[in-house]
Amino acid sequence: MTQTVLIVDDEESIVKLLEFNLEQAGFTTDVAYDGLQAIEKADRYDYDLIILDVMLPGMDGIEVCHYLRNKQVLTPILMLTAKDSVTDKIDGLDSGADDYLTKPFSPKEVLARIRAVLRRSSDLSSNQSNVIQIGKLSIYPDRYEATMDGRELAFTRKQFELLYFLATHKGKVLSRDQLLKDVWDYEFAGDTRIVDVHISHLREKIEPDTKNPAYIKTIRGFGYKLEDLTS
Structure with a gap:
C-alpha cells in the first residue's frame, strides 16, 4: 500500500x-x-x-x-x-x-x-499485546494511551514511545545513549539532554512526587530505569 x-x-x-x-x-x-x-x-x-x-x-x-x-x-x-x-x-x-x-x-x-x-x-x-501494568500505571501500546490509577494521561507521541520502551525494559538500567539510539533511532552526538528533558516530562505526568520518583529512577552517571513495581 x-x-x-x-x-x-x-x-x-x-x-x-x-x-x-x-x-x-x-x-x-x-x-x-x-x-x-x-x-x-x-x-x-x-x-x-x-x-x-x-x-x-x-x-x-x-x-x-x-x-x-x-x-x-x-x-x-x-x-x-x-x-x-x-x-x-x-x-x-x-x-x-x-x-x-x-x-x-x-x-x-x-x-x-x-x-x-x-x-x-x-x-x-502493530503491538496488540495486553495492557502493560506497572504499579498503578497502565500502558496500552496499540492505542498510544496510558492511565495512572485510572486517570488518563496525555503524552506527545515521542513521550509515549519513550515510556513504552522503558516499560518493555522495566527493571533494566538503560543508558542515555541507548535511549537516543533505540527511541529516536538516531545518534545525537552528545545531545543526551534531549533524553533528560523527556524523562522530566514523563515524571511530571506519572510520578506522585517528582522530587522522589517511584517509577523512573535515575542511575547516576549512566541513565535511567523504570522500576518493576507490583500493584
Missing part, C-alpha cells in the same frame, strides 16, 4: 526536491506552503507522515506541531530546520515531533529518517 507524505515548507526548491525523491522512492506526496494550510490538510486527510519546516510564514512549525498534538493528531512528524543547536532540537522534539533534521540535508538522509520513523510507528501500532 502506497504511503502518503505531507510536505510543509515555504521554499519551493525544497518542496520540489523532496517531492521528486519521495515519489522516486514510492511515496505519494501532498504539499502545504504555510502553517495554516498544513493544519487544514492534516485535519482533513490521513497522512502516513508529515515533513514540517520550522520557519513558516504566519504560523511556524513548532506552533503547528503543538496544535496537531493537542488535537490528538498522532501522524509521525519529521521536523526540518536550519537551526542545529541542542536547544532547538529539544524545542522541536518537545513540541511533539518524532525526529529532527537540519538543513542542508541529503535526499538519502531524509529517506532514511522517514523510513526509521515509519518503522517505529508501525512496530508500536
Whole structure:
C-alpha cells in the first residue's frame, strides 16, 4: 500500500526536491506552503507522515506541531530546520515531533529518517499485546494511551514511545545513549539532554512526587530505569 507524505515548507526548491525523491522512492506526496494550510490538510486527510519546516510564514512549525498534538493528531512528524543547536532540537522534539533534521540535508538522509520513523510507528501500532501494568500505571501500546490509577494521561507521541520502551525494559538500567539510539533511532552526538528533558516530562505526568520518583529512577552517571513495581 502506497504511503502518503505531507510536505510543509515555504521554499519551493525544497518542496520540489523532496517531492521528486519521495515519489522516486514510492511515496505519494501532498504539499502545504504555510502553517495554516498544513493544519487544514492534516485535519482533513490521513497522512502516513508529515515533513514540517520550522520557519513558516504566519504560523511556524513548532506552533503547528503543538496544535496537531493537542488535537490528538498522532501522524509521525519529521521536523526540518536550519537551526542545529541542542536547544532547538529539544524545542522541536518537545513540541511533539518524532525526529529532527537540519538543513542542508541529503535526499538519502531524509529517506532514511522517514523510513526509521515509519518503522517505529508501525512496530508500536502493530503491538496488540495486553495492557502493560506497572504499579498503578497502565500502558496500552496499540492505542498510544496510558492511565495512572485510572486517570488518563496525555503524552506527545515521542513521550509515549519513550515510556513504552522503558516499560518493555522495566527493571533494566538503560543508558542515555541507548535511549537516543533505540527511541529516536538516531545518534545525537552528545545531545543526551534531549533524553533528560523527556524523562522530566514523563515524571511530571506519572510520578506522585517528582522530587522522589517511584517509577523512573535515575542511575547516576549512566541513565535511567523504570522500576518493576507490583500493584
